[in-house]
Amino acid sequence: MKADFLVIGGGVIGLNVARGLRRKFPDASVHLLEKEADCGLHASGRNSGVLHAGFYYSPESLKAKFTWQGNRLLTKYCEAKNIPLNRCGKLVVAKDHADHAGLDELLRRGRANGIPIEELSEKDAKAIEPRAKTCERALFSPATSTVDPSKVMQAMRQDAGEEGVQIHCGVRYLRSAQGRVMTSQGAYDVGYVVNAAGLYADRIARDYGFSEHYRILPFKGLYLYSNEPVGSIRTNIYPVPDLKNPFLGVHFTVAASGKAKIGPTAIPGFWREQYAGMANFQWDEFIEVAIRGLGLLANSNFDFRKLAIKEMGKYSRSKMVSLASELAEGVKLEHYQTWGTPGIRAQLVDIKKRKLEMDFVLEGDRDSMHVLNAVSPAFTCGLPFAEYVCERIQTILN
Secondary structure: EEEEEEEOOOHHHHHHHHHHHHHOOOOOOOEEEEEOOOOOOHHHHHHOOEOOOOOOOOOOOOOHHHHHHHHHHHHHHHOOOOOOOOOEEEEEEEHHHHHHHHHHHHHHHHOOOOOEEEEEEHHHHHHHHHOOOOOOOEEEEEEOOEHHHHHHHHEEEEEHOOOOOEEEEEOOOOEEEEEEEEOOOOOOOOEEEEEEOOOHHHHHHOOOOOOOOOOEEEEEEEOEEEOOOOOOHHHHHHHOOOOOOOOOOEEEEEEEOOOOEEEEOOEOOOOOOOOOOOOOOHHHHHHHHHHHHHHHOOOOOOOOOHHHHHHHHHHHHHHHHHOOOOEOOOHHHHEEEEEOOOEEEEEEEOOOOOOEOOOEEEEOOOOOOOOHHHHHHHHHHHHHHHHHHHHHHHHHHH
């Protein structure tokens, strides 16, 4: 089999890179491999569905560049496809006076990034969400919304097929050999490889001489779903985050359906696709992840031990509800009985510097391009970030 371009991974980035390559190279054949039975069954279809605005990210970062742009593009895409959006906005609340400095920094970043963001009094915050708890001040992002990510992924897969991308589901990448890509259904002669394989992106990249200093660590994200009526929580409610790590803390998300959920966790995984029980268990992954995790426990530029212990505690419903109760009134354990489908965050670690990578990471050359760190808010950023990847490829090949 022959492919001018072969994209590995059928998530939001892989699908839209394939679509972008079809636009930029209309005479080229573009094939996409997805090891699962359908596209978007991992992080792209399991995320919170929040269309972030982008005020968390430092202005020089790729995340800052693409989040607000992606928010607007994905909003227009959903409107054009008649995919329901919940334009509920987002409140960021302060637990105490110590959080005010964090609010100031988020406000500064939001304004530097050109994002609409409102500074509120406690009274104003309660006018938006009567149950919100905040210390004197809060921020509101009117452009934040939520969507069902699986519906977005279905639409994007259909678009890719109609635009001429040849999608091969149930086909697993095996290795690179003598300029060919070996798969579970035979070999491909390939002009250019794009690796958007999420949890396995670092392993595939090493077949091509990349990801030398990087490894992926899995973090499991779980939400608890509310059994309260639709509208019981009106808007997403977030705490002020610790901007030194990539996790935003337990918060309220109001889904596209109007139902609320709390979470997510960021529990360190023991293998890459540790969704439930022993499913997908791999000894080599278990050993690799254990060694990497122990290394971070012993020596990292952030408190990995504290993070791991804190996150493991969130397996407890009562702990999750307790944390959520710091953000809103009337949060009761009996309202949160059902765990949602878990997702796995493919978090890139710089093993030389012993730190979590906070921004998107790309490595490539004239033969291949590797998307190594497409973590949150990659779903929001998917359209412009994929275009950026395609432009990088086009520049290299020209």
